[in-house]
Structure formats: C-alpha cells, structure tokens
Amino acid sequence: MRRQQFTGKTLAEAVATAARELGLSENVLDYTVLEKASKGFLGFGAKEARIEVAVDDLADKEVSAAPVSQPSAQDKAPEAPQAAGPVLTESPASDSADQDSLLTPENIGLEFLAPIFEALGVQPTVEIQEDDDQITFAMYGEEVGILIGRRGDTLNALQFLLSLAINRRLGGHKRVILDCEDYRARRAETLSSLAHRMAEKARKTGRRVTLDSMNAAERRLVHLALEKEPGVKAESYGEDPHRKIVIYPQN
Incomplete structure (x- = not known):
C-alpha cells in the first residue's frame, strides 16, 4: 500500500487532483484529510486543503489497464457499492460550517x-x-x-x-x-499622577497649565483624575490628533 499527498485550494479540488493524477475515479479514493482549506485574512495565513491517499498498487494497475468504453444504458443504472474500503467525504455545507466555527x-x-x-x-x-x-x-x-x-x-x-x-x-x-x-495600566497611572501634579501647579501659580496632546481615551483618564481635584477645572480644546487639555485655577 503506497500513500501520496495532494493539495488544492478546496477539499474538492484536492480530491479531483488526486483522482486525475492517479487515474482513478473520485468515488473509489481512500483518503484522509490532513488539513482543511483556510482563506486567511487580507491574503495572510491562507492554507490549502491537503489530503493523503492510500492506493493499492494492484488495484492501481488494474484500473489503469482497463479498456475505456462508452457506457451502455445498463451501465448507467445504479450499482451496489463496491468493497473498496472507507471513503471519507466532506460536503460543501460541512466545509462552510467549519469555516463559520473558526x-x-x-x-x-x-x-x-x-x-x-x-x-x-x-x-x-x-x-x-x-x-x-x-x-x-x-x-x-x-x-x-x-x-x-x-x-x-x-x-x-x-x-x-x-x-x-x-x-x-x-x-x-x-x-x-x-x-x-501592561502598558495600558502603567500609562493610566502615569497620566493620573501627571494630572494631579499639574492641578497643584495651577493652584499655586494661579495660571492655566496646558498638557501635551492626547488621544480621546487618555484625555478621558485625565478628566477622571481631575474630577475630585479642588480649586481647578479642566477643558479640552483643539482638533484631533492635536487636541489638548487645559487646567485652569478656579479663582
């Protein structure tokens, strides 16, 4: 018994390639799915379907040597399943369900x-x-x-x-x-400490203090830190991404 691997963009394509190269009908292939196809994201991480086919050498020779003739009406009638070993099949619906689960x-x-x-x-x-x-x-x-x-x-x-x-x-x-x-937590702690120091500076000098520009999430952290600071108020001004916070002494 020899084994050979085949790939394709889809499972059906891999099976068709195996059947074509081995000269066998798809319904008698004995194969195992080694890897399912994956589309990936933005062209990255895409994977082809990969199967392994077990081919009986004697059966391979007999199939290859068999004469090809035009099937008669009787030949087209349904036949009883042949004892060719287990056939692993996967319907398109199953393939789609697997993709959805991922x-x-x-x-x-x-x-x-x-x-x-x-x-x-x-x-x-x-x-x-x-x-x-x-x-x-x-x-x-x-x-x-x-x-x-x-x-x-x-x-x-x-x-x-x-x-x-x-x-x-x-x-x-x-x-x-x-x-x-843990950058987010460290940055939040840094901004909170900065807000309290600048609030103290505004109270002592009686002048407004302008902080460097920040994104919306960081400005929110500063405003939250200053909510309970006495004697000061804070406002944002400017346009993103250069929007800044100004801390004013209330007196």
Whole structure:
C-alpha cells in the first residue's frame, strides 16, 4: 500500500487532483484529510486543503489497464457499492460550517496579528480575555517594546486596525483592547499622577497649565483624575490628533 499527498485550494479540488493524477475515479479514493482549506485574512495565513491517499498498487494497475468504453444504458443504472474500503467525504455545507466555527474574534485577531509579529521579528505570548462586549489581547515577551512605540502610538494604531478587522468580519461592534506588557495600566497611572501634579501647579501659580496632546481615551483618564481635584477645572480644546487639555485655577 503506497500513500501520496495532494493539495488544492478546496477539499474538492484536492480530491479531483488526486483522482486525475492517479487515474482513478473520485468515488473509489481512500483518503484522509490532513488539513482543511483556510482563506486567511487580507491574503495572510491562507492554507490549502491537503489530503493523503492510500492506493493499492494492484488495484492501481488494474484500473489503469482497463479498456475505456462508452457506457451502455445498463451501465448507467445504479450499482451496489463496491468493497473498496472507507471513503471519507466532506460536503460543501460541512466545509462552510467549519469555516463559520473558526470565525471568532479570537481567531480573527490572532490571524491579523501573526504576519505583523513575523514582519517585526517578535514572538510574543498573547493572552486573551473575552466577554459579551469586549475582547482584550495582552501581549508579553522579549523585545516587544517595538509594538508600543512612542507614547503608545504604535499600539494605538494596531488596536484601531485590529478592532476594524474583527468588527468588519463579524458585522458587529465589539470593543477591542490591545495591550503590551501592561502598558495600558502603567500609562493610566502615569497620566493620573501627571494630572494631579499639574492641578497643584495651577493652584499655586494661579495660571492655566496646558498638557501635551492626547488621544480621546487618555484625555478621558485625565478628566477622571481631575474630577475630585479642588480649586481647578479642566477643558479640552483643539482638533484631533492635536487636541489638548487645559487646567485652569478656579479663582
């Protein structure tokens, strides 16, 4: 018994290729599905279907040597199944169901991030937490600082694209958080400390203090930190991405 592997863009194409190259009819092939086809995302991660076919050498010779003749009306009548061993088949509906089962926020997210990790030469561990409204991808590992960038610019850009990829594929709106080495928590602590220091400066000098431009999420953290600060008020002004917070002394 010899075995040979065949591939195709779909399972049906792989089976057809095997039948053509072996000179056998598809309905007598004894094959095992080694890998199912996957479309990937944006051209990345696509996989072909791969099967392994077990071919009996003697049966192969007999089939190849058999004369080819035009089938008669009797030949076209249904025949009893031949004892040619088990035939593994997979209907298009089953193939589609398998694809749908893989269409989850987790799988789409990992599929999106994989080529980015490869291009940057990093291999982080990704921990995922998900509930009904939000999914968080937390990355950890060596040399992953490149994924954060200056003041989180790279991380924020990747988070935006990751959210877009997931929600467009699923046709919904799920909040997506991308974190790296707990940067989000550390950044929140830094902004809170900065807000309190600048509020104290505004009170002491009696002059307004302008903070550097921030994205909407970071400005919200600053406003929350200043809600209970006495003697000051904070307002945002400008246009994104250069919108800033100004802290005013109330007197």
